Amino acid sequence: MSHATGRRVVFVGATRGMGRALSRRLVERGDRLCLLGRDAGELARAAADLGVRGASAPPTTVACDLSDPDTIEPALDAALADLGRLDVVVVTAGEFATQEALEAEPSRVSRLFDVNVRGVVLLCEGAKRRMLAMGGGALVVFTSVAGERGRASNVLYGATKAALSAYLEGLDHRHFRDGLRVLDVKPGFVRTSMTAGLREPPFAGEPEQVARDVERAMDRQRSVVFTPRAWGPVMSVVRGLPRAVMRRARF
């Protein structure tokens, strides 16, 4: 599927940040998208933008709320009906909150897991089933470097992303031979509305840079990509740190 164009893509999260940047790259290379999301106004705005960029009819939009499991299967049905087939499913959507905010408001913890784990996994399960039935396809899911190690600064958010990464790895091992390609995208710190106001660590990236890296990883059928790329080596060091060091580290 190297440098394929004209793919039929279901995209969850195209309205903001990294998803916005990646969806633009895909329509510019000729892919046909169907946008899933919960805010009809923002979806329409993203669709109009992609229509102009892709010099084509704006992508169809379908209501889907990852925090509400009942919306997921109907949304995939509607997307499949619109696109005719499913080649790629991209999920960049997710919830974020700082550890401090989550500890101050425990009700948000449940929502974080509902969206980042239950919602994304159910969507991937539905997508996987449909793609396998058609001989295969690609799942591109954004997790985070935060899931690489349990870290003092983001215990809960990191746990949701670790769960998702473990799920994606298992899916890859189980269905690679069936034609399912799974790409786990692990962004480091990227300047988006999600991270606005947070202190920037070194190697902070821009959404456009992430989109470029992900597009390349999709073309090369990678299973994991760190982006911006400097985060790959950084996380190999972090993975190797002894617990005694991790307990003292505040990152």
Next chain:
Amino acid sequence: MTIQTTQPRLAGWGRQFRPARELTPESLLAPSRDAVLSRGLGRAYGDSALPPASRPVVLTTRRADHFVSFDAGTRELRAEAGVSLATINRLFLPRGYFLPVTPGTQHVTLGGAVAADVHGKNHHVDGGFGDHVTSLVVRVGDGRVITCTRERDADLFWATIGGMGLTGHVLEVGLTMRAVPSGVIDEELTRVDGLEAFQDALAVAATRHRYTVGWIDCLTRGASAGRGVLMAGDFSRAPGAPVPRARERVARLRFELPSWALGRATVRAFNEVHFRAFPRGTTRRSIGWEDFFYPLDRVDDWNLMYGSRGFTQYQCVLPERSARLGAARVMNVLTRRGGASFLCVIKDCGPEGRGMLSFPLKGISIALDLPLCDGTQALVDALNEEVIAHGGRIYLAKDSLTRREHFAQMEPRLAAFQEVRRKWDPRRTIRSAQSVRLMGDAP
């Protein structure tokens, strides 16, 4: 993680930093309610996109960059203020459309292009950017969001075009694109031997070409003073002429050069080599659109070339009736005071547009890059006095050193502009470091 509250410094393209920080939201709708000023990609040279000292947070538009629609029938493009001209070129040239007017860099936003009413090599035929704008959506100072056109709230429309962002936050822009036959320019390069000859040559070229501009070596004196190269071109109509792809990667200056790097001697040597590189008379060639319109964009962050001291650009326009004498006097002030301008550009402008503070008027425009040093303020003062004496004015998007009293003398339109500002922003919530300096706004 901790919340970051300060991002200490911000500057215009001329790199004179001051304490300020940016908000860079993906939608301008909510944050524009309380913002003091909008900023695009930071290509205004001086302080026009810097906030006043007492409210040091500026609303940066570059992430609010959705296209809204494009109608191939009318060629009308509508997009949010943060869309850059580079993005428009990359997407639309392969489809046969180009910006109706473009400045010498494509790294400016639509909002910035409107605020400065940018002009380009085709001003003598097509006017300024504002002449091709069909509608604007503006968040005005009293909080309302107004859609204005030539017919509806026309005072706001024409005050916003060239109004340096002082009438409100531009949220969305409608403009009419130009259909072009290719992405290649048939260019004619003519070596010209003096300032008088240059103005003659520009006048002749203007009758034959859509795009014209001149580069002047401003360090020569005597008979060859004002020598340079006139560049004129048109989109090629040759069958099968291609559309070269936009540059994926460009060179990049990663650190400041030492301040002496662009001294008098180096500029003189560069000018000599550059001038001699062109054969006598006229040569013709075909070049890609990016090389013709945006030669400086080949190097990202080229402003680091001027080192830590920073630089300014002085751009003035002199009305036709006094252009010859005025241009000579301006160049004379520059050479007499030893100003070594690395880049000196001359261009004949067409009739004045309707933007209430728009820069161009029928005559000759001269732009000079000036490294900042002890004498730069005095040099700008002296240049301004010549410009005032000859009935000209300066380009606010480049300015950082003009004095308020000089600005008032060269800008009889200011009172009418301020009247429109008062109407839409009675509490004067929207202002810039430049409007504090030049218009007496509250710091």
